[in-house]
Amino acid sequence: MRRIIFIGYMGAGKTTIGKALSNATGMAFYDLDWYIESRMHKSVKELFDENGETGFRKIEYNMLHEVAEFEDVIISCGGGTPCFFDNIDYMNQQGETIYLKANPEVLYGHLKMSKVIRPLLLNKTAEEVKVFIQDQLTQREPYYAKAKYVHHVDLLDNYDKIERSIEQLKTMLRL
Numbered sequence: 463m464r465r466i467i468f469i470g471y472m473g474a475g476k477t478t479i480g481k482a483l484s485n486a487t488g489m490a491f492y493d494l495d496w497y498i499e500s501r502m503h504k505s506v507k508e509l510f511d512e513n514g515e516t517g518f519r520k521i522e523y524n525m526l527h528e529v530a531e532f533e534d535v536i537i538s539c540g541g542g543t544p545c546f547f548d549n550i551d552y553m554n555q556q557g558e559t560i561y562l563k564a565n566p567e568v569l570y571g572h573l574k575m576s577k578v579i580r581p582l583l584l585n586k587t588a589e590e591v592k593v594f595i596q597d598q599l600t601q602r603e604p605y606y607a608k609a610k611y612v613h614h615v616d617l618l619d620n621y622d623k624i625e626r627s628i629e630q631l632k633t634m635l636r637l
């Protein structure tokens with residue numbers, strides 16, 4: 463039984479790469495944010511607005527404990543998931559955690575292209591977002607560093623680069 467869990471900062475490509483690895487391997491894919499949205503019948507933004515970040519983290523914790531019991535799955539977490547409660551230790555116990563590591567410039571480049579609403583980045587200027595990414599990445603790095611594997615991500619600006627990442631991950635994980 464395999465359970466592969468992607469972690470890393472917002473914009474690292476967890477959702478994109480998790481889904482692509484699922485297509486390449488036939489393993490089922492769960493994106494934790496999508497799972498939360500379908501279980502709660504609300505968007506991540508609505509959950510932040512209604513419950514604050516503290517409330518969202520409790521929901522995220524509960525949903526993580528559902529998804530990470532499934533077998534033979536690829537799971538992509540939200541960027542904050544490993545940084546709250548004992549989530550990173552639980553994920554390491556449940557599966558093969560992979561930190562998708564990207565520098566702040568790459569993260570900013572991906573986030574600029576992305577249409578997904580990320581409550582933590584709303585109402586900020588481009589300059590403020592760049593500073594926020596740098597500061598928060600420094601705070602979160604110790605949690606991400608607990609992953610069992612690290613996979614380095616460069617700017618995913620064309621399909622070939624995703625294909626290459628998938629080949630590297632398949633080799634690293636012997637999939």
Ligand SMILES: Nc1ncnc2c1ncn2[C@@H]1O[C@H](COP(=O)(O)OP(=O)(O)O)[C@@H](O)[C@H]1O
Pocket residue numbers: 470471472473474475476477478479538541572573574575576577578618619620621624
């Ligand atoms: N092949 C690609 N071509 C263009 N943009 C991409 C590609 N892959 C990822 N991206 C960009 O990176 C963004 C962040 O990726 P995503 O998988 O949502 O990251 P995460 O789940 O880690 O926050 C995407 O929304 C998209 O804008």
Ligand SMILES: O=C(O)C1=C[C@@H](OP(=O)(O)O)[C@@H](O)[C@H](O)C1
Pocket residue numbers: 470471472473476477495506539540541542543579580581582
């Ligand atoms: O980093 C974070 O705290 C968050 C990341 C988001 O997921 P992605 O990392 O997939 O954008 C989502 O869970 C929420 O907006 C909070």
Ligand SMILES: [Mg+2]
Pocket residue numbers: 476477478493495538539540
């Ligand atoms: Mg995502």
